[in-house]
Amino acid sequence: MTAGPDVVFSEVFRTTYPDVLAFMRRRVDGDVAEDLAAEVFAIAWNRWADVPREVRPWLFGVARNVLADDRRAQGRRDRLTLRIGTERVPTHDDPMAAATSTLDLHLAWARLSDADREVLALVTWDGLTGREAAQVLRCTRAAFSVRLSRARRRLRRLVDDVDVAPDATATATSALRPTATAVEGGQP
16 A cells, blocks of 8 residues: 555655755745745645655755745845835935825825735736736736736825825924923923
């Protein structure tokens, strides 16, 4: 009687996981290494029928690919962070203006529909091409391009239309400055 695929996989996992995890830890931080090692074995499980007899070298090949994907994704996140950081830079060194600018983007993002957020996130955060994102959303490349263009336009409009009430800004600013009575030690 031969062992089932789940038993064989469990044995392979038990014997090779420490090596794959050590491979990842030599290249990335601990928590990230654990996540990436888990991803390697998730891929192995999903492709178990296609795994060659020599499973250990194959797992290290998968680990290299997972690591490369993670590095590319991190590069995309870093570039996006830089791009977002330069989109609406305040013209002066006013911390309130910088906070307001960041708040504007967060408020605008929150006001977008789920569909618009998904379209934008697939391209900007997940780094998918238009063709890949269209496959994820199960639509044509042309339909995705239209959705992306409209989502960008709506986000731009929302960011431009975000209006922090003047009273809120004044209240926030005054909360940062001590009042005369507070400085003198009196009651407000």
